Amino acid sequence: MYTQEYFDDLFRLSTVFDNIFETKETKRTNYPLINVKDENDILTVEALIPGIKADDIDVEIINKTLTISGEKKNPEKRGSYLRRERAFGKFTKTIKLPYRVDADNVEASMENGILRLSLSKAEDAKLKKIEIH
């Protein structure tokens, strides 16, 4: 008897796909870093994307796949660089969700450089209790 770590397995799967489809334009596939919480059939996805406006982010949900993409624009150079650690440019990150979500019922907010998505489980993906007569 064992409990399946379904989150681990499913997310690991998505890394395989990332590698296959990796192109030059979307090389930084692990940007942005994300956290995912699954609570009461609501998935909360948080992504760290400081220095970007909400207009420059795209969120796409197709079946069980969530894609966050966008472009982090480099602000005007303010002198000569003494240190350069921040990264700019286009990014795409795709993760596989543990279940299908209602794509018409997504809440998204961008605050202090954190993108927060709230995704509800699709009705037909919820557990259905079958009555026995």
Next chain:
Amino acid sequence: MNARQEITERTITPATDIFETEDKYTISMEMPGITRENLDITMDDERLIVSGKTSETCQDGYNFSEFRACSFERTFQTGGEIDRNSIEARLEDGVLEINLSKSEEVKPKKITVN
């Protein structure tokens, strides 16, 4: 791709760009989740210390987690080059920008040859 399984340390050294012009330095730091109330910028005669705490990325109970940060901290050695009375800081979209004016002694001076 192993980075996905690594969880970032709790205290983060924020990614930083530093620019220099003739009369000032501009420091640009990525501090997502930090608000003005939780941010501290202090300066003594030779160091600028920036630190901030956040509860937003410091939670437990994630099913999948790539980062965990409870605080950000970074110290910059500035020497005596900074005019401490004219430091400006601005926080926008999780990026902190600090403008430090150079003190008069270190600003380039134009020397006129007679």
